[in-house]
Amino acid sequence: MTPRCLTALALILTATATTATAQEYLSYGPRPAYLVGQMTDGPLKDQLTQCLGQTPSRSDFSIGHRGAPLMLPEHTVESNVAAAQMGAGILECDVTFTADLELVCRHAQNDLHTTTNIVATDLGEKCTVPFTAASGDTPASAECRTSDLTLEEFRSLSAKMDASDNTATTTEGYLGGTASFRTDLYTHSATSMTHAESIELFRGLGAKFTPELKSPSVEMPFNGFTQADYAQKMIDEYKAAGIPASDVWAQSFDLQDVLYWIENEPEFGAQAVYLDDRYELEEGDGGLLDPMDAATFQPSMQELADMGVQYIAPPLWLLVTLDADGEMVPSVYADEATAAGLNIITWTLERSGPLNTGGGWYFQSVAEATDNDGVTYELLDVLAQDVGVVGVFSDWPATTTFYANCMGL
Known part of the structure; x- marks a missing residue:
């Protein structure tokens, strides 16, 4: 386990x-x-x-x-x-x-890129659409689905507030973007x-x-x-x-x-x-x-x-x-x-x-x-x-x- x-x-x-x-x-x-x-x-x-x-x-x-x-x-x-x-x-x-047909709690099948740290991990390469940095007028983007991962891989991710920064040029930057009326105080070790x-x-x-x-x-x-x-x-x-x-x-x-x-x-x-x-x-x-x-x-x-x-x-x-x-x-x-x-x-x-x-x-x-x-x-x-x-x-x-x-x- x-x-x-x-x-x-x-x-x-x-x-x-x-x-x-x-x-x-x-x-x-x-x-x-x-x-x-x-x-x-x-x-x-x-x-x-x-x-x-x-x-x-x-x-x-x-x-x-x-x-x-x-x-x-x-x-x-x-x-x-x-x-x-x-x-x-x-x-x-x-x-x-x-991917192995296990049921998990997630607002959408394709929200892992905004609700977890997946784009900043090795599993980001398994995403349906891996992270692409912002460039000029083109915003940063990604699409990561629970169906891209096994349950064991899903469990390895860290949960975070549902947000992303589409101006980001790095995966770490993309993990930001939390709305000003919310907070990141409780994101660490969320299960x-x-x-x-x-x-x-x-x-x-x-x-x-x-x-x-x-x-x-x-x-x-x-x-x-x-x-x-x-x-x-x-x-x-x-x-x-x-x-x-x-x-x-x-x-x-x-x-x-x-x-x-x-x-x-x-x-x-x-x-x-x-x-x-x-x-x-x-x-x-x-x-x-x-x-x-x-x-x-x-x-x-x-x-x-x-x-x-x-x-x-x-x-x-x-x-x-x-x-x-x-x-x-x-x-x-x-x-x-x-x-x-x-x-x-x-x-x-x-x-x-x-x-x-x-x-x-x-x-x-x-x-x-x-x-x-x-x-x-x-x-x-x-x-x-x-x-x-x-x-x-x-x-x-x-x-x-x-x-x-x-x-x-």
């Missing part, structure tokens, strides 16, 4: 051993209070202020998005331990596979995981599971490994670990994966989550940007429900819009999903950095009302109370846990 494998195992065993007392270690840290302090005065701010002294408790409403990657390298043991300590009741492993190891870790932390089957970057079948094999292998690892289907929300952007689980693994399919990436905007009444009429989506919300889909997960902005008074309200999309009886989960809070200039991609439908960090809780309140979402992914789960605890979610 390699040293990195032993490290991962030791950390997982430690987390398992402390499960019984995990509740004692929950902490919001300073960020929720900071965000409340930034809010515009009003009833919501008053209510949240009264909760600042509450004792944290775990909530399934709070979902760790790749762990807690606002500050710690995503999909590592350390990132998920931090998320659990912030009260995230559900933790995520994005699932992809190696990557296999999917099976994530199951043991999350169980040891007292959390539930939301694995996402990532779209392959390679053509399928891959060495005889079909898409159905891939979807089944992910579920089989929960069954092998004795995890009840009621504790697992399997996700995919590919509707066919969701339908596969509904048909072939109905207990797991009952909570399978269709990650909706049908993003479009059109001009709504009064010239405000409004999410496209969900009834025109194919398949429609009702058609999804008729197929057996019970959970849908669009991005934050697709669920909200601004009314004529500039107030956040549920979008047509949200209303259509609710009318079809779909449970709604959304993503991703705390991924935008400072919100003083509109919030970027995740806040695009409410950008005109987004001018300070306190808007985080204004948006979350509309999502929870008016849209009725059942869970929110966050890059810093303390923010969502605090709100859920305060509101009794």
